[in-house]
Amino acid sequence: xxxxxxxxxxxxxxxxxxxxxxxxxxxxxxxxxxxxxxxxxxxxxxxxxxxxxxxxxxxxxxxxxxxxxxxxxxxxxxxxxxxxxxxxxxxxxxxxx
Numbered sequence: 315x316x317x318x319x320x321x322x323x324x325x326x327x328x329x330x331x332x333x334x335x336x337x338x339x340x341x342x343x344x345x346x347x348x349x350x351x352x353x354x355x356x357x358x359x360x361x362x363x364x365x366x367x368x369x370x371x372x373x374x375x376x377x378x379x380x381x382x383x384x385x386x387x388x389x390x391x392x393x394x395x396x397x398x399x400x401x402x403x404x405x406x407x408x409x410x411x
Contacts, residue, residue, distance in 0.1 A: 382389035
């Protein structure tokens with residue numbers, strides 16, 4: 315096979331040479347084995363994604379159980395501004411006073 319090049323250090327493959335390339339394939343037994351292994355890996359990846367989703371759901375559930383829903387404030391929580399006061403009597407209310 316002869317490579318032609320018009321630019322230094324850059325060669326091109328002719329269409330004829332490209333079409334004449336032989337690409338070896340592994341034996342069918344190896345192809346089946348590889349496909350089987352890739353199927354197992356795909357199953358493990360899907361299982362891992364499911365486990366991660368379950369852990370994420372558990373984390374959210376534990377957070378809500380411990381602290382309540384921060385949007386609804388269903389535990390009657392108070393705002394941080396109710397707890398802050400500096401030496402000048404300034405409270406945590408950051409609106410214009």
